[in-house]
Amino acid sequence: MLSTDALDYHLPPGRIATHPVEPRDAAKLLVLRRDDPGRFEHRTIADLPSLLDPGDRLICNTTRVLPARFRGFREETGGGVTGLYLHDDPTPGVWLAMVKARRHKPGSIIRLLTRETSDAPAAPSPYTLEMLEPVEDPPGAWRLRLRADTLPLPDAPTVLEAVGLTPLPPYILAARKAAHDAGDDGTDREQYQTVFAEPLSCAQPGSVAAPTAGLHFTPRLLEALAARGVARTGITLHVGAGTFKPVETETVEAHPIHAEWCSMSAQAIAEIRQTRQAGHRVVTVGTTSVRTIESYAPLADRGDFPAHLSTRLLLTPGCSFGWTDALLTNFHLPRSTLMALVAAMLQHPDEPPASDGTPVGVLRLKAAYAEAIARGYRFYSFGDAMLIL
Template sequence: MKVNMFDFELPEELIAQVPLENRTESRLMVLDKQTGSIRHEIFKNIKNYLQKGDCLVLNDTKVLPARLLGAKVDTNAKIEVLLLKQLEGDKWETLVKPAKRVKIGTVISFGNGKLTATCVGVEKHGGRILEFRYGGIFYEVLEELGKMPLPPYIKEQLEDQARYQTVFAKERGSAAAPTAGLHFTKELLEELKENGVIITFITLHVGLGTFRPVSVGDINEHEMHSEFYRVSEETAELLNDVRRSGGRIITVGTTSTRTLETITAENNGEFKAGNGWTDIFIYPGYSFKAIDGMLTNFHLPMSTLIMLVSALAGRENVLQAYNEAVKERYRFFSFGDAMLIK
């Protein structure tokens, strides 16, 4: 299957640069995966499409202020570092710009020496392994010196850093937000609970895969980067109960989807608690074992994310929906509007 089968025309002005003032006022496209029919809504009206006994699964990962601006100790050349994944101790997998300036042994200083990093490894995809040195607690230093790692297609400065976090973010460790969850407020989640909708959480720390474009012509040749996930005993038991009682399992975001599909693939369709690393790649032809529907944002052309959405709703239905979204001037990507696939 060719990657260009998932291409579509997207005017640049439809890429949302800032979040809406009110999270729940974004638009919501409701796509029926069986018929391809489309309805246009406001996000807060998602409650009209969720029934008593349905279960919403959200990713409670918290985005690290993982973008660090520093300088090489020997030349004072400016270096930008993006933390991706903690490996062991104070060693992290990172992306650096410009990468050609950072070789093994290079030392980078941040915040006038409050934090330093030594390059101790070079990865095949061009990333760098950095080992950090600091006084005190690493995450407190990071909160002081780091910036929110907004995707490269967002050019505007984010005035309120909390707007790139979900209101339920708890488990720190992501290099990017699980953006489908950005539309919820605590009040809307409470209202859904009062209506009998079950809310539960998994954790998947969003990593390098979010930043890697598909650079091959054939989908089968693309390699996903692994990301850490965790599913608790409580959540696994709850999901099995929902399944037995006939309720729908609706994931919020591709991260929640990949997590649930990973654990059910390993357990013959049953939800079991666990944690580990997943590099699952879902594209058309995949047989879903865990979910009945998904809430998601509008994704990049030819990305692994639009491929996953197409696996659930059908490529033709999805491309038709995306063309409709362009025509109706929906806002795209991280701070954009949402789609509910039911």
């Protein structure tokens, strides 16, 4: 069992990136090689083509981030309300959303506000949400009935396009507030989206957080990778709010990991198999891509896999990876399942722990984080990255 305390570390003040670097591929890149884990290389994302070989294949999450944050007021009191759309309920016209207000009461009507722009302040929109009932999973979420002043009732992506704000992580919003940085939602919408994000689908509308390793890519970098002979395969995992949920249990394995919708096509599975059979590497872009392909790997090996599934896959040191050969990832929050996943990439499944029982993958990861902190790397969603080969 992996102690949650083993994944803790101290991040000095000011190291949380509140905006991405420009251009995106100018971000710093800490390179680790599993055959020599004590050696660190300091590069940039733009160096990625020279670090990969012709025939290697990038696995990219093509989900699109919804403008899922919303603001409004209670029509009966005028009290302010903020929330985060999670996904549609099975009942038509009903949302599942996190809601923050002074008091939660079934029957309350929330009038949504339009998003503020440089040309117009926020104003009452034609959309309201009726609070129906709380739900157990995730804690703090409610079922809300969407209503419109005029019919027909639009779908969630249409409403959110009018009223929604970019769902930046809480730690970025807090860091901006501390720095008296108001930000600009129009800029955030562009910067908190990958260049390979696909159009929204009404059936599975998108993510409420970005697959952040993908934020580093630019059209120029994709062209350079293609010229190098590095292939690219798209998969989809819609990132949920649970990605920010801290591990509050004594061990990581006891943590109730969140479920996320993911999908792989038969062509994507075939491309991964062909790449590995040819002796090349499957390089996952981000932990969401790892969770997706590792959820599908055992199913595909049995020859029976669904077009999409809900995954609760938890990867910790000692596990085996079916299809993942290398990983590009950002620096993650302490005491998180994402740190556990990255630590698992830094050790062999049968490698014994250190004398104090700590998995060696955790020790190697924390050494890499200490190196990044000492070298001035920026952390979290808009921060720098590491490449494990």
